[in-house]
Amino acid sequence: xxxxxxxxxxxNCSGVSEVLGRIGDxxxxxxxxxxxxxxxxxxxxxxxxxxxxxxxxxxTLKALERDGLVDRSVRHTTPxxxxxxxxxxxxxxxxxxxxxxxxAIEHREFIxxxxxxxxxxR
Amino acid sequence: xxxxxxxxxxxNCSGVSEVLGRIGDxxxxxxxxxxxxxxxxxxxxxxxxxxxxxxxxxxTLKALERDGLVDRSVRHTTPxxxxxxxxxxxxxxxxxxxxxxxxAIEHREFIxxxxxxxxxxR
DNA sequence: CAGTATCCCGGTGGATACTG
DNA sequence: CAGTATCCACCGGGATACTG
Numbered sequence: 001x002x003x004x005x006x007x008x009x010x011x012n013c014s015g016v017s018e019v020l021g022r023i024g025d026x027x028x029x030x031x032x033x034x035x036x037x038x039x040x041x042x043x044x045x046x047x048x049x050x051x052x053x054x055x056x057x058x059x060t061l062k063a064l065e066r067d068g069l070v071d072r073s074v075r076h077t078t079p080x081x082x083x084x085x086x087x088x089x090x091x092x093x094x095x096x097x098x099x100x101x102x103x104a105i106e107h108r109e110f111i112x113x114x115x116x117x118x119x120x121x122r
Numbered sequence: 123x124x125x126x127x128x129x130x131x132x133x134n135c136s137g138v139s140e141v142l143g144r145i146g147d148x149x150x151x152x153x154x155x156x157x158x159x160x161x162x163x164x165x166x167x168x169x170x171x172x173x174x175x176x177x178x179x180x181x182t183l184k185a186l187e188r189d190g191l192v193d194r195s196v197r198h199t200t201p202x203x204x205x206x207x208x209x210x211x212x213x214x215x216x217x218x219x220x221x222x223x224x225x226a227i228e229h230r231e232f233i234x235x236x237x238x239x240x241x242x243x244r
Numbered sequence: 245c246a247g248t249a250t251c252c253c254g255g256t257g258g259a260t261a262c263t264g
Numbered sequence: 265c266a267g268t269a270t271c272c273a274c275c276g277g278g279a280t281a282c283t284g
Contacts, residue, residue: 024146
């Protein structure tokens with residue numbers, strides 16, 4: 001699909017904002033990035049995402065699993081081990097996010113400065 | 123900046139989620155896309171973004187202006203005319219968003235199907 | 245035309261306690 | 265270890281009325 005089509009789809013508001021809202025929440029991207037390095041277990045993810053609560057980690061992982069972006073595999077040992085990993089589509093999301101992250105990092109200072117100037121002007 | 127650096131920045135949670143949260147709200151992307159075609163006046167934007175309230179359009183445009191992504195120019199006629207346009211950085215955001223939009227469109231069906239299967243399984 | 249000013253609801257996400 | 269279950273605070277965003 002080329003950029004012209006993408007733009008026309010965008011103008012039709014066809015689910016793009018829906019997806020953006022989906023990954024634009026407080027935790028999804030951070031979890032995807034952690035899993036993009038290697039599969040991880042529940043508490044290992046929790047340690048690598050500072051500030052996240054158990055509940056939100058559970059919720060977000062479930063949502064990612066529901067969307068087919070994350071696989072959940074259980075080893076019935078005692079204690080049980082559960083490993084989370086990105087699916088193929090999940091990996092492609094991580095790639096896409098990396099591009100937006102590049103933009104964010106590149107323009108972070110500019111935005112900070114713009115805000116400071118805007119706020120000073122009042 | 124290369125992808126390795128981006129990934130390491132991401133793991134440091136350095137403001138990437140902040141930016142994603144910034145543009146991941148309900149209206150920002152749609153407004154940016156409208157303005158990416160050409161500069162527009164207040165009510166023209168409102169007409170092109172179905173469902174947005176006056177208040178949210180005002181709020182979102184102000185936030186974009188504060189971040190240096192949108193320019194606001196006033197013509198002191200009667201009635202007054204106000205034209206909004208993307209700044210250079212705003213244009214680059216539109217480009218970045220277009221990439222993520224491409225991902226969203228490409229994987230929309232897959233996500234819909236995944237959800238349906240997941241929900242059916244309960 | 246291009247906004248402000250209020251009021252209010254619902255959902256996201258935090259804290260905490262409990263469980264197989 | 266890997267979750268569930270509750271309760272609750274905050275605020276994004278809708279509806280509506282008003283203004284220079």
